[in-house]
Amino acid sequence: MAPLLARLRVGILGSGSGTNAHALCVNAERDTCAYSVEAVISTSAKAGICNVARRSGVALVILPEGLSREALGEEIVRAIDEFQVEALALAGFMRLLPDKVIHRLEGRVLNIHPALLPDFGGKGMFGLHVHRSVLAAGVLETGATVHIVTDQYDEGAILGQKRLLVCPSVDPEDLQRRMKVVENELYPGVMEQFARSIHAKLPLSTQASF
Numbered sequence: 501m502a503p504l505l506a507r508l509r510v511g512i513l514g515s516g517s518g519t520n521a522h523a524l525c526v527n528a529e530r531d532t533c534a535y536s537v538e539a540v541i542s543t544s545a546k547a548g549i550c551n552v553a554r555r556s557g558v559a560l561v562i563l564p565e566g567l568s569r570e571a572l573g574e575e576i577v578r579a580i581d582e583f584q585v586e587a588l589a590l591a592g593f594m595r596l597l598p599d600k601v602i603h604r605l606e607g608r609v610l611n612i613h614p615a616l617l618p619d620f621g622g623k624g625m626f627g628l629h630v631h632r633s634v635l636a637a638g639v640l641e642t643g644a645t646v647h648i649v650t651d652q653y654d655e656g657a658i659l660g661q662k663r664l665l666v667c668p669s670v671d672p673e674d675l676q677r678r679m680k681v682v683e684n685e686l687y688p689g690v691m692e693q694f695a696r697s698i699h700a701k702l703p704l705s706t707q708a709s710f
Contacts, residue, residue, distance in 0.1 A: 506699070507528075507533065507534060507535050507536040507695065508534060508535040508536070508586050508587055508694075508695035508698050508699065509535070509536055509538045509583070509584055509585055509586045509587070510524070510528070510535045510536065510537050510538065510585065510586070510587050510588070510589055510691065510695075511537075511538055511539045511540070511541055511579065511580060511583060511585035511587075511588050511589070512524060512525075512537060512539070512540045512541065512549070512588075512589045512590075512591050513540075513541045513542075513543075513576065513588055513589070513590050513591070513593050514541075514542065514543070514547070514549055514590055514591035514592035514593040515542055515543040515544040515547040515549060515592050515593065515594070516547060516548065516549055516591050516592020516593075517547075517548040517549070517592065518547070518548035518549040518550075518551060518552040518591070518592075519548075519680050519683070519684055520589075520591040520592070520612060520683055520684060520687050521540060521549045521552045521553070521589075521591045522552045522556075522684075523683075523684040523685075523687055523688050524537060524589055524591070524687060524688055524691060525537050525552060525556040525558060526556075526688075527688035527691070527692065533692065533695075534692050534695035534696045534699060535587070535691055535692065535694075535695040537556070537558050538558070538559065538583040538584065538585055539553075539558060539559040539560070539561055539579060539582075539583040539585060540552065540553035540558050540559070540560050540561070541561045541563065541576060541579050542560065542561070542562050542563065543563050543565070543572075543593070544562075544565065545562045547592070549591060549592060550562065559583060561579045561582075563575050563576070563579075569595070569596070569598050570598065570600075572595070572598055573598025573599065573600035573601050574600065576598065576600075576601045577600055577601060577604050580601070580604060580605070585605075586605075586608060586698075587605065587608040587609070587610065587691075587694070587695070587698070588601070588605055588608065588609045588610070588649075589609075589610050589611075589687070589691060590609065590610065590611040590612070590649060591612070591687075593611070594626055596623075596651070596652075596653060597609065597649055597651075599651055602649060602650065602651060607648055608698075609648065609649035610646055610647070610648060610649065610659065610690070610691065610694065611646070611647060611648075611649045611654075611656075612644055612645070612646050612683050612686065612687050613625075613630075613644065613645045613646075613647065613654055614626075614627070614630050614631065614642075614644055614676070614679045614683065615630050615634060615642055615643065615644070615645065616641075616642060616643040616644075616645055616661055616663065617645040617647060617654055617658060617661075618654070618655075619639075620633050620634055620637075620642075621653065621654030621655075622653050622654055623653045625653070625654070627676070628672050628673070628676060631672040631673075631675040631676050631679070632672045634666065634675065635666070635670070635671075635672060635675065639666060640665065640666055641663050641664060641665050641666055642663070642664055642666055642675070642679070643661055643662050643663040643664050643679075643682060644661065644662050644664075644679060644682045644683045644686050644687075645658055645660070645661045646658070646659045646660045646661075646686060646687060646690040646691075647659060659690050659693070659694060660686060660689065660690035660693070661686070662682050662685060662686040664678060664679060664682050
């Protein structure tokens with residue numbers, strides 16, 4: 501497959517360990533990838549996502565800490581405009597995204613959640629909180645979900661999911677480690693599909709499996 505003449509310009513926003521950001525950046529290095537990573541925007545100078553940007557040779561923007569939601573939105577939009585970002589991938593961003601950012605990108609903000617939405621989503625459901633809830637519920641499978649970001653937690657259209665069986669006697673930390681592998685496989689594939697849909701001006705498919 502020949503390289504695309506134009507790629508969807510993606511920014512990554514968050515303050516996580518950087519595993520999902522790394523997966524997205526590695527996939528973007530392929531000649532046939534439908535998107536490019538133009539900037540990593542971090543809400544913390546100490547976050548692992550910053551090291552991912554440096555190792556990948558991607559522009560890094562570190563936002564000031566302690567910003568109000570309105571000021572945070574202004575700073576993110578400023579970075580989006582500076583690097584001509586056309587879509588945003590959240591990776592360890594724990595706050596409700598400011599409306600100004602959502603409106604600027606018009607349905608082009610994606611997030612990955614460590615459960616099979618709509619189950620185990622909503623405010624406060626992140627990281628080990630999700631995995632503890634999954635185990636407490638006694639479900640036989642869990643997974644990861646990539647969805648469009650809206651002004652509510654975890655309620656946007658689902659773009660893709662990948663399932664994972666819940667092994668007996670697993671603890672939340674083990675489940676989180678296993679889920680990271682699932683997330684790192686799912687996110688680049690969904691972003692690739694999303695970018696190609698944008699290029700082809702096709703309706704975005706939902707509930708895709710990878």
